[in-house]
Amino acid sequence: MSPVSCLLSPAPCPITFDHVWKRYRIGSKHDSLRDAIPRFFKQEAGLNGQSLHEGEFWAIQDVTFEVKHAETVGIIGPNGAGKSTALKLLSKICKQTKGQIQVIGRLAALIEVGAGFHPDLTGRENIYLNGTIMGLRRKEIDRLFDSIVEFSELKDFLEMPVKRYSSGMAVRLGFSVAAHVNPEVLLIDEVLAVGDLVFQQKCYQRLQDLKAAGTTIVFISHNLEAIQRLCDRVVLLDKGLLIQEGNPAEVIAGYRNKVLQTYRSKMRLPHGNVIEERSLDEVAFTQAFLTDASGNISDAFSTGDTVRLHLSYHAKRNIEQPRIVVTIERLDGLVCHTTSTAHAIDAFTISEGDASLMLEYDALNLLPNTYRIQAALFEHNNPVPLSASSYQLYFTLTSDSPEIGAVHLDHHWDTKVIPARDKVH
Amino acid sequence: MRMLTYLRELYRYRDLLFSLTARDIKVRYRQTLLGVAWAVMQPLAFMFIFTLVFQKFGKVSSDGTPYPLFSYTGLVPWTFFSTSLGLAVNSIAGNMSLVKKVYFPKEVFPIGVVLACFVDFLIASSLVGGLLMFYRFPVNVQIIWIPWLIGLEIVFLIGISLLVSSLNVFFRDVKYIVPLAVQLLMFTTPVIYPTSMVPEPLRRYFLLNPMAVVVDGVRRVVLHGQPPELGPLVLSTALVGLFVGLAYGYFKRVEVRFADLI
Known part of the structure; x- marks a missing residue:
């Protein structure tokens, strides 16, 4: 959709971001008069301001998107993609170098929770300070005060200076104030990854409520599950460019693929997902790769596919009671699955020389994400692996399933059942 | 026209202005x-040292009024001026976390x-009343000029504060220039000595300094029961009005760049 179609639709979009560019300068941000005066005149002389000077870069390059009324749009992308800059431009904290930005309606931006807290003031005083910073009137805060306190669960700490709060408490107080601003347009920058799990859930619930109440939301997060859960549409930025825009599952899958590619180039992993290495260890893996059911080497599968891990190793001596352990880990560190030859194969031995083995997952029922699979070789009960080089392969899973979470579970709904309680009686 | 938009937005955020003021005072x-x-x-300590140095040692005139009272009446508006500027110059650069993270009118x-600082000024002023009673000075009707004089000082202060706080974001030199300039300005303001000591041909230029007009006016009103010199007061008011408009215009023009630079 272009901004033009937005103009044609009956209700104007609350947010339009039209061919926006934003330039920043790298390096020392504030200057002394001595360097600044010459620069000032140079700038005034070449006033067109459309090109890059030395030491400058584009944080946002020709980005265009819009957000419709009551829509929730997620912005994802690696660090330095321009996500926060986009939000700062939308909230008028900074001004774009080129392009048009329009925001209609009362706006609240949560760039940093509790940004306006003063450590020496009490919780109560900070609620008022922070509330007015967010654009609330004192009277409105009076009215909302009890609700804010209740949401924060900090009733007993109101008269304590915020500097004695734990960081979690401060965040709770900050979010509680922000959650009560009741804006028409809400901008959130990765602030929900704070506080304990219970409070996080409460924050997400609050967002769902705001969403249901028709608030237009722009949401930045590295938590892709949260993005998928909350957003109607997702924008992928990278190095200031809009890479992809569309439905959350698609864009997130695209992003995960990108992350995988970056990983691979950073860690110099060969493409095609084959790793071969010679080692001086007594036993070492020499080759590892993943294939699909028909034996084609791949690193992208669908949820539920048959996936095979092929491992080759070289032993310089016989190993009694060896154990090969294979672990699948999600990129955020969640260990999804671990299996070991010790429980699965009787009388598995490794004799001097080369050998291979294969591990087949009949149906890899993990949900879409990027995963790392690694193998390690142990002898008997020794907890230190024999092979010092640990093998890591990366792969992505995609799926059409609307399920969200870590794993796919076979399930079905049944609407024509007798209530369980009646059956008992 | 644009100025109206600015003022309207500032008015919308008036509660923020008051909570920040309250924050500053409380903290x-x-x-x-x-x-x-x-x-x-602060004004009291200066009053003691000035009395010792300039009256006892230096025999500076105080137009026939007790020197402690004379210097304190000058020191109260002056302290308001110097403290305000000392704090205002870094008020934006020192609040960078807020400037970068939340939108609101930065003025x-x-x-x-x-x-x-005006609240401090009011507290310090109350002691002027005490001193007047101590020296048995009558409170006179000319005191009605005080709101104009102090109003002029406040507007002047807001103008300079807008200017120096925004300049300081771009050039941290300003942080060092301001205290120096304030100190120098004190010697061209009749804090230590009375205006009557300024030679007649220079006095015209002397009174182009709005602070000189304010301090001189306050002394005339409070100590001598005379109205301020109207000519310089009107001229100062006009100049300060023009200045604050320009300063505000400049401030709003560069405001959008604060978050990029800090």
């Missing part, structure tokens, strides 16, 4: 032993500082 005196007494301490910082 300043929290965890201090003497608390708000500090508002009186609330320098203006808030001036308002917070």
